[in-house]
Every structure is written in structure tokens, then in C-alpha cells.
Amino acid sequence: MTDLVGHEDVDIEATLNGKPLKRRVKARQHLADFLRQELELTGTHLGCEHGICGACTVLIDGRSVRSCLTLAAQISGKSVDTIEGLSQSGRLADLQKAFIERNAAQCGFCSSGMLLTAYELVSTGEAASRAEIREYLSGNMCRCTGYHAIIDAVEAVIAARTAGARQS
Amino acid sequence: MNTNTRSSTGIGARVPRLELQRLLSGRGRYIDDIKLPRMLHVCFVRSPHPHARIVSINVEPAKQARGVEAVLTAADINPRCEPFVGVALHRPGHRSAPQLLLASERAVWQGQPVVAVIADSLAEAEDAAELVAIEWAPLPVVGDQMQAIAPGTPAIHPELDDNVAFDFSLERGEPAKAFAEADYVIEEEFRFERQMAMTLETRGLIADFNPGDGSLTVIHAHQSPFQMQDVFSRHLKIPEHKVRVIAPDIGGGFGMKLNLYVDEMAAVVASMVLGRPVKFCVDRLESFVSDAQARDHRIKARIAFMKSGEIVAMEMDDIAAVGAYGMPMRFNVAEGMMAITITGAPYSFENYKARTRSIYVNKNLIGMYRGVGMPLACIATELLTDLAADKLGIDTVEFKRRTYRPKSSLPCITPGGQRLETVSFHECLEKLVELIDYDALRKEQRKLREKDVFRGLGIATFCEQTAYGPPYYGPSGAPISTQDGCNLRLEPSGSVRCVTSLTDQGQGTLTGIAQIVADTIGVSIEQVGVIGGDSSISPYGGGAWASRGMAIGGEAALRAGTMLKHNILALAGTITQTPPEALDIIDGQVVNTRTGQPVISLADVGRIGYFRQDTLPPDHDVQLSVSASFVGNDKMYYMANGVQASYVEVDCETGFIKVLGQWAVDDCGRVINPLLVDGQVRGGIVQGIGAVLYEECIYSDDANLLNGTMADYLVPMADEMPDIVVAHVETPEASTKLGAKGIGEAGLIGAMGSVWVAVNDALKPFGARVRHQPFTPERVLDALARARSGRR
Ligand code: FES
Ligand code: FES
Numbered sequence: 023m024t025d026l027v028g029h030e031d032v033d034i035e036a037t038l039n040g041k042p043l044k045r046r047v048k049a050r051q052h053l054a055d056f057l058r059q060e061l062e063l064t065g066t067h068l069g070c071e072h073g074i075c076g077a078c079t080v081l082i083d084g085r086s087v088r089s090c091l092t093l094a095a096q097i098s099g100k101s102v103d104t105i106e107g108l109s110q111s112g113r114l115a116d117l118q119k120a121f122i123e124r125n126a127a128q129c130g131f132c133s134s135g136m137l138l139t140a141y142e143l144v145s146t147g148e149a150a151s152r153a154e155i156r157e158y159l160s161g162n163m164c165r166c167t168g169y170h171a172i173i174d175a176v177e178a179v180i181a182a183r184t185a186g187a188r189q190s
Numbered sequence: 191m192n193t194n195t196r197s198s199t200g201i202g203a204r205v206p207r208l209e210l211q212r213l214l215s216g217r218g219r220y221i222d223d224i225k226l227p228r229m230l231h232v233c234f235v236r237s238p239h240p241h242a243r244i245v246s247i248n249v250e251p252a253k254q255a256r257g258v259e260a261v262l263t264a265a266d267i268n269p270r271c272e273p274f275v276g277v278a279l280h281r282p283g284h285r286s287a288p289q290l291l292l293a294s295e296r297a298v299w300q301g302q303p304v305v306a307v308i309a310d311s312l313a314e315a316e317d318a319a320e321l322v323a324i325e326w327a328p329l330p331v332v333g334d335q336m337q338a339i340a341p342g343t344p345a346i347h348p349e350l351d352d353n354v355a356f357d358f359s360l361e362r363g364e365p366a367k368a369f370a371e372a373d374y375v376i377e378e379e380f381r382f383e384r385q386m387a388m389t390l391e392t393r394g395l396i397a398d399f400n401p402g403d404g405s406l407t408v409i410h411a412h413q414s415p416f417q418m419q420d421v422f423s424r425h426l427k428i429p430e431h432k433v434r435v436i437a438p439d440i441g442g443g444f445g446m447k448l449n450l451y452v453d454e455m456a457a458v459v460a461s462m463v464l465g466r467p468v469k470f471c472v473d474r475l476e477s478f479v480s481d482a483q484a485r486d487h488r489i490k491a492r493i494a495f496m497k498s499g500e501i502v503a504m505e506m507d508d509i510a511a512v513g514a515y516g517m518p519m520r521f522n523v524a525e526g527m528m529a530i531t532i533t534g535a536p537y538s539f540e541n542y543k544a545r546t547r548s549i550y551v552n553k554n555l556i557g558m559y560r561g562v563g564m565p566l567a568c569i570a571t572e573l574l575t576d577l578a579a580d581k582l583g584i585d586t587v588e589f590k591r592r593t594y595r596p597k598s599s600l601p602c603i604t605p606g607g608q609r610l611e612t613v614s615f616h617e618c619l620e621k622l623v624e625l626i627d628y629d630a631l632r633k634e635q636r637k638l639r640e641k642d643v644f645r646g647l648g649i650a651t652f653c654e655q656t657a658y659g660p661p662y663y664g665p666s667g668a669p670i671s672t673q674d675g676c677n678l679r680l681e682p683s684g685s686v687r688c689v690t691s692l693t694d695q696g697q698g699t700l701t702g703i704a705q706i707v708a709d710t711i712g713v714s715i716e717q718v719g720v721i722g723g724d725s726s727i728s729p730y731g732g733g734a735w736a737s738r739g740m741a742i743g744g745e746a747a748l749r750a751g752t753m754l755k756h757n758i759l760a761l762a763g764t765i766t767q768t769p770p771e772a773l774d775i776i777d778g779q780v781v782n783t784r785t786g787q788p789v790i791s792l793a794d795v796g797r798i799g800y801f802r803q804d805t806l807p808p809d810h811d812v813q814l815s816v817s818a819s820f821v822g823n824d825k826m827y828y829m830a831n832g833v834q835a836s837y838v839e840v841d842c843e844t845g846f847i848k849v850l851g852q853w854a855v856d857d858c859g860r861v862i863n864p865l866l867v868d869g870q871v872r873g874g875i876v877q878g879i880g881a882v883l884y885e886e887c888i889y890s891d892d893a894n895l896l897n898g899t900m901a902d903y904l905v906p907m908a909d910e911m912p913d914i915v916v917a918h919v920e921t922p923e924a925s926t927k928l929g930a931k932g933i934g935e936a937g938l939i940g941a942m943g944s945v946w947v948a949v950n951d952a953l954k955p956f957g958a959r960v961r962h963q964p965f966t967p968e969r970v971l972d973a974l975a976r977a978r979s980g981r982r
Contacts, residue, residue: 064223065216068936069390070474105216122210125869128696130213131390131441160909165390166696168872168909
């Protein structure tokens with residue numbers, strides 16, 4: 023019965039956007055489908071489903087992860103943050119504002135993944151040059167903006183955050 | 191338009207897009223985010239062969255699979271839809287075989303849909319699709335255009351006798367004589383491989399046929415809902431007023447989501463057959479074999495010029511492989527026609543000869559993609575003129591200064607047939623030269639060459655046909671509207687609701703419309719709500735494609751705004767017993783133009799206009815909803831123009847190319863919103879750089895796609911791309927009040943031209959030339975090896 027591989031169920035317990043999550047998932051379901059289809063968290067997008075474009079990026083225990091390459095069953099015991107949760111909690115607010123002011127999103131399809139990867143970078147509290155920002159975001163494809171505005175936005179947030187850190 | 195009281199959100203202001211907070215919070219609604227009650231999912235079994243006969247199909251095991259609702263083949267689907275014949279009536283001799291929705295007797299490209307599997311979930315549909323057994327008998331494959339036109343090659347569609355879809359020649363002046371008598375002639379060959387639009391969101395729709403009333407609603411990630419309303423009505427025989435097409439948020443279009451796709455049609459038919467909503471979203475692997483592709487041209491071009499520096503003639507000979515059928519509605523002749531008619535447009539010369547052929551091959555269809563044939567014209571023109579300048583020992587910028595068409599010659603028709611009216615080649619060039627500090631860059635380039643660092647500087651001038659009008663699509667026979675429209679309504683609270691026929695795939699069209707409406711009426715942008723992309727609620731129109739949104743839809747919004755303002759002032763005049771001529775609207779207040787004093791707020795005008803008509807004179811006719819449409823009946827297009835520069839470094843050991851700097855000076859007429867216009871330019875530039883350096887659908891000789899994943903089809907990522915400097919020259923379009931031309935394709939066209947020229951500039955010390963796009967390291971090293979061994 024090889025065609026049934028992955029149809030078995032797995033129980034998971036995790037933290038999702040700061041709240042406890044208890045679910046039964048299909049062993050073969052990847053995290054992106056679980057978030058989008060089962061939980062209707064459609065802010066996580068799918069661009070390629072094979073790990074290249076970064077549109078499906080979420081944070082697991084604070085680290086950016088491709089949810090199309092992760093099984094839902096793998097999040098058990100971990101903490102997952104998606105664009106919805108990070109937006110609602112205000113943790114992305116400065117990045118979002120900078121993206122809006124500089125038009126760092128056009129169709130917006132890459133934006134969730136782009137913001138979450140950028141969030142991981144700016145959360146380090148370290149300064150970064152434009153080249154380093156480009157390097158850090160180089161796993162996230164954007165077909166619309168030409169990247170320049172995104173780099174501008176992230177650069178501005180890093181500058182503001184590191185200046186804020188120096189002052190305090 | 192309140193040009194004298196320009197607000198911080200009006201025309202010309204850098205207004206951030208209204209929808210971004212929503213899109214950046216994960217609250218966009220893209221097609222795959224939407225669920226309807228009882229919705230089914232369809233996936234397709236596609237032909238694994240580029241050309242093969244279908245011996246038999248067994249769908250029984252698939253029908254029995256878990257969750258499966260239906261398995262439909264050509265026999266179930268095709269009779270319900272009028273076939274498509276992708277032929278442009280205004281191009282005599284253009285031919286195509288009729289295209290049916292699902293392959294019935296044979297498949298003619300790898301990826302052609304054959305069987306539709308419909309199930310409760312996509313996973314179940316995909317599992318069941320694996321169980322469909324098709325027996326194939328492979329047929330001889332026509333792999334490329336040269337093979338396709340070689341004597342003895344069988345015709346893919348026997349009813350057409352051969353594989354030529356279209357063969358068109360044009361001649362102006364006396365090119366043969368000019369070439370014979372010229373002091374110099376330079377000839378080059380160019381090859382452009384196939385590429386994809388690669389929107390990050392793939393294609394998709396939800397078709398919802400309601401048997402209760404025979405209505406069809408399609409939520410469709412498409413750039414032109416009106417086009418699809420017409421297609422669904424006409425080809426599926428549903429009365430047009432019962433068809434509604436709604437564009438949700440769309441994850442990029444770039445022309446690719448403007449084409450017509452048989453798999454999408456088949457999904458709609460499936461909904462009609464089953465009487466339930468059906469979702470169809472292409473997965474990434476499918477997109478490689480089913481999204482309309484672009485380019486695939488082989489071009490020979492020549493330039494003839496005199497010692498004096500005068501260009502006397504040009505010639506283009508283009509052979510394009512357009513896939514297995516003509517693209518319905520949007521035509522596969524467009525790239526070739528644009529390539530040959532726009533070549534040379536910025537330059538003064540009189541004699542021209544050109545030919546383009548569109549050739550059928552056993553590959554996926556060629557359709558619309560950003561730039562269409564315009565980058566090919568730009569590349570051929572700019573590479574040849576750059577080489578001509580070298581031959582003459584003149585600096586390439588100086589050569590351009592001398593040979594661009596002078597302003598004094600405008601308006602004019604170029605030898606290729608382009609009408610130039612308000613173009614600004616010289617102004618753009620001078621601005622660019624200043625921007626890049628041209629002389630300093632050249633000096634640096636020369637210095638580094640001594641140290642074996644090979645950098646190239648490329649400058650490319652281009653024309654961009656924007657906003658096609660009725661003279662183009664009218665005679666083509668395609669029911670494509672080139673007008674756009676706008677409904678405006680003053681709400682009782684004094685704010686304004688706008689419904690435009692335009693769509694927005696990220697360009698910011700809707701924000702631009704809001705700016706125009708706000709500015710025209712005299713309210714702030716926060717007081718304007720805009721909806722687009724619903725074929726049932728706005729005036730009829732085209733949508734966002736061919737760089738047309740602001741030029742056409744913007745003008746319609748301006749006209750509607752003028753009408754609504756007039757009506758508001760008439761009502762305000764009646765209420766306040768003031769002649770309307772003495773009133774104006776500023777910041778949402780009706781003011782007395784003489785005193786500047788507020789007379790009445792728009793909220794009070796709205797309240798009385800809707801709820802207290804009893805206080806008005808019986809003969810005052812309150813009209814607070816207006817509608818306007820616009821199209822320039824006689825305008826083929828609004829010609830925009832610009833110049834770009836690329837500074838690149840070629841590693842002659844490895845063949846790798848790095849773009850170090852990119853600059854653009856663009857003239858798209860009046861700029862409605864520089865923030866958004868610059869975004870269009872930069873985004874286009876990066877797609878252009880991608881096209882020249884990375885992007886290729888790699889096919890085997892027998893038309894099997896070898897790189898159907900994003901790991902193997904390379905697109906530009908952030909770390910490989912340069913910062914991009916953008917500047918503008920504004921020469922307003924003369925025939926509209928708004929004065930806007932299009933901007934959507936300029937970035938890509940100019941960047942492809944400037945990168946081609948720059949890379950070849952870098953290779954000049956070796957006498958090497960790379961002419962085969964994309965410029966992979968292998969092709970660069972090949973070019974160097976050829977030069978070393980004395981071959982060109
Ligand atoms: S969808 Fe996961 S990386 Fe592209
Ligand atoms: S904004 Fe469209 S892909 Fe990035």
C-alpha cells in the first residue's frame with residue numbers, strides 16, 4: 023500500500039503566533055499547506071513549493087524557515103510565527119512602515135517572506151551594509167520591485183534600530 | 191485639475207500605495223487564498239511528449255480514487271467551447287490551426303492539457319491524476335524555427351501545408367541601393383532564447399457556474415476581466431450580462447496573465463459540467479510548460495553608414511518560433527512586428543528593409559510578456575549603432591547626439607512606420623550623461639583595462655509604444671477594448687467612491703487613479719476609495735496591460751472627476767444661492783473662489799443631496815454619481831522614450847558578468863506618482879538584466895524542456911543586482927488633458943539594450959562578441975575562444 027504513505031495522522035502540539043496549538047495533521051502535509059488550508063493563515067504564500075523562492079518563509083523558534091520544505095508534523099514542540107501574528111503583535115511595524123514609504127512591495131506576493139527574512143536580520147541588532155542586506159535577502163525572490171526599494175527599506179530600519187540601541 | 195493648489199497626495203506627489211498596509215500584513219486575497227462553498231479542485235494530466243498521437247486513455251482507475259468527482263477528457267470538454275483561432279485579421283496571411291481545450295487525437299507541445307481530474311481537494315485530484323493511463327505514440331518533432339522551415343520538414347498542422355504562421359516584409363526608400371553605396375556596412379546576428387514571465391504567484395481562477403440562474407462568476411487572476419467576460423460569454427455561449435469576472439489581488443502579471451489559456455477555459459467548463467465552483471491554480475512545475483512564453487528569435491540585422499557619420503540604411507530579418515498554435519486574442523506576431531517596426535526609431539535614416547516570420551514548432555505558445563518585441567528592436571539598433579560609432583572612431587554618445595532624430599523633425603513617421611510626436615531623445619541622453627559622469631566612467635574603464643579588468647559601458651536609447659488604441663486592436667478582429675472608464679460617486683458623508691475598469695497587479699494603478707480623482711475634485715486622497723477589476727460594476731474597459739493604466743484609465747478618471755466636481759458645485763451653488771462659477775473645492779470644502787472662504791462642506795452637500803432633497807428647488811436635478819470613459823479614437827499608441835546605461839564587469843577567466851551600475855532616464859509624459867513610476871522602472875530593469883544574463887527555458891533539440899524548476903531556471907536575486915538610479919524628463923502627451931504615457935515596459939526594454947551593449951563593450955579588447963541570450967558564462971567563454979582563434 024505504498025500509495026497510502028503519508029496518509030497516517032500525527033498529533034502535534036506547538037505554539038503558533040504566541041498561542042498554543044493542538045492538532046492532528048497528515049504526516050505528508052507540509053507546513054505551508056497546513057497553515058494555509060487547515061488554519062486559513064493565507065498570508066504565507068507559495069511561489070515554487072521546492073525551496074527556491076522564499077515566499078513561504080515563516081519563523082520557527084525565531085529562525086526563518088521555508089514552510090514548503092517543512093512538514094507540519096515537524097513543528098511539534100516548537101514556536102511558529104507567521105506574517106499574521108507578527109503583524110498583529112506590532113513586531114513588524116517599523117519594517118512595514120519602511121516598506122510602504124519606499125514602495126518596497128508591488129504585487130505583495132513575496133512580501134510576507136521578505137519581511138520575515140528581513141525581520142530575522144534586523145532582530146540581530148547588528149549594523150549591515152547594503153551588500154550584506156542584499157546577501158541576507160538573496161534567498162527571497164521578488165519579481166516586481168527590482169529589490170532596490172526593499173534594500174532601502176531594510177537599511178533604514180537597521181539604521182533606526184541601531185541608532186535607537188546606541189541611545190538607550 | 192488643481193495644478194495650482196497641488197496637494198501632497200495629488201498628481202505628481204510621491205504617494206505610498208493605498209493597499210500596501212493590507213498586502214504587507216498578510217491580508218491580501220490572492221486567488222489561492224479564496225474558498226467557496228462546495229468548491230472542487232481541478233488538475234490536469236498533460237502531454238509528456240512534444241508531439242505524439244494519443245492511442246488510448248484509461249480514466250477508470252482515476253474515477254474510482256478517493257475524493258474524485260469527475261475525470262473529463264476532450265470528448266466531455268471540447269464540444270462545450272467554441273475553438274480558438276489565434277489569428278490577427280489585420281495581418282494578412284497570418285494563420286493558425288484551431289485550438290481546442292484538451293488534446294484529443296494528438297498533443298503538439300509538451301505540457302498540452304489532455305485530461306481534467308476534479309476532486310474535493312487538490313491533493314486528491316493530483317493523486318488521481320497519477321492513475322490516468324494514456325498510451326502515446328510519439329511523432330516526429332519540429333524542435334526549432336530553422337528546422338521548421340527547412341525543406342522536407344512536415345507541417346505540424348497538415349491543414350496549413352507548412353509551419354509558417356506569418357511572413358511579413360516591409361521596405362522604405364531604396365535600401366538595396368543605400369547598402370551598395372554605403373562607405374561601411376556592419377552585420378550582426380542575434381539569438382534570443384525562450385524565457386518566462388515567472389510571476390511569483392502562478393496563474394489561477396475559481397469558476398463558479400450557477401445552474402440556478404445560468405450565471406457564471408469567475409474570480410480570475412487576470413489582467414483584463416473584460417476580455418475574459420467576452421471570451422467566456424462568446425465561447426461558452428452564456429449571455430454576456432450573466433458573466434462576471436472579478437480580479438482578486440494578483441501576484442504579478444507582466445503581460446503573461448493577459449493571455450488566453452486553454453487549461454483555464456477547461457476549468458471553467460468543468461464548473462459548468464458539474465454545477466459547482468472549481469478552483470484551478472497552476473503549480474510551479476506546470477507554469478513552465480503552460481504559461482505563455484516569450485522571445486525565441488533569431489535575427490540578422492545590418493546597418494549602412496557613411497564616413498560622414500550619417501546612417502543611410504538599416505535591415506532586419508527576424509525568424510521567431512511561436513509554439514504550436516497562434517495565441518488567441520493577443521497574437522504571436524506581435525514580438526516580430528514590434529521588433530522590425532521599431533528598429534532604428536530614434537535615429538535619422540531613410541532606407542529600411544525588414545522581414546519577420548513567425549514559425550510553428552512543437553513547443554508551448556508564445557504570448558504577451560513585458561516588452562514584447564521592443565527590447566529586440568532596442569538591442570539590434572543600439573548594438574549596431576555602437577559598433578558603427580567605433581568604426582568611425584567617434585564616441586558612442588557623440589554619435590547618438592549627431593544621429594538621433596532632431597526635435598525639429600517631429601512629428602514624423604520613421605521608416606519602420608513609427609509615429610513620433612513628443613519624444614525627447616536628446617534631453618534624455620544629456621541628462622543621462624550628466625547622471626553617470628560619462629567621461630569619468632570611460633576613463634576608469636580604460637585604466638582598468640590596463641590591469642586586465644574588463645568593464646563595459648553600454649548606453650541604450652529606446653522607444654516604448656504604450657497604451658495601444660483602437661487603430662491597433664480594432665482591425666485585428668479581437669474583441670479587445672482599448673478604452674477605460676471610471677464611475678465616481680459622492681457619498682453622503684462627503685467622501686468619494688471610485689470604480690475603475692483598470693486592474694492592478696502591483697503597479698499601483700489604483701493609487702494613481704485615487705490621486706487623479708482626489709486632485710481633480712479637490713479632496714485629499716484619504717477621502718477617495720477605489721475599486722478595480724470587476725467586469726460587472728465599472729464602465730467597460732481594458733484593464734492594466736501594455737503600459738496603459740494611467741494614460742487611458744487615468745484620463746477617464748480625470749474626466750469623471752471633472753464631471754462630478756461640476757455637479758457638486760452646481761448643487762452647492764443651489765444650496766448656498768451662489769453661482770457655481772464662483773465656487774471651487776479645496777481640501778473637501780466648497781469655497782468661494784474670490785474670498786477663499788469656506789461656503790459649505792462636501793459632507794453637507796452630500797447630506798442634502800441624498801437625504802434633504804426636499805429643501806431643494808423642484809427643478810434641481812441632483813446627479814452625484816457620474817461615469818466617464820476615454821479612448822483616443824485615432825491613437826495607435828502613446829510613444830514614450832528613454833535612455834539607460836549599464837556598467838558591467840566581465841570576468842574573462844570564468845565568463846561571469848556582474849552589473850555594477852544601472853541608470854535610467856525615462857520620459858513617460860506626465861508623472862502621476864514618481865514613487866510608483868520609479869518602482870516600475872526598477873522592477874523592469876531587473877527583469878531585463880535577468881533576461882540578458884540568466885533566464886532561459888532550456889529545450890533539448892527535440893523540444894523537451896530540461897529545466898522545469900526554479901532551481902534550474904535562474905532569475906535575478908537581490909545579491910546579484912545593482913542599485914538603480916532613475917531620473918525623468920517629462921514631455922506630456924499632447925492629445926490628453928492628463929498628459930501621461932505608459933511606463934510599465936520601459937525599464938525592461940532599456941536595460942536589455944544597455945546590458946547587451948555593455949557586455950559587448952567589455953569584450954572589445956578581445957575582438958569578441960557575444961550574441962546569444964542569455965549571456966551564460968559558457969557563451970561568454972565561447973565568444974572569447976572564437977575571437978582567440980580568429981573566428982567572429
Ligand atoms: S514556496 Fe517555499 S521556497 Fe518557494
Ligand atoms: S512584490 Fe511582487 S514578487 Fe515582490
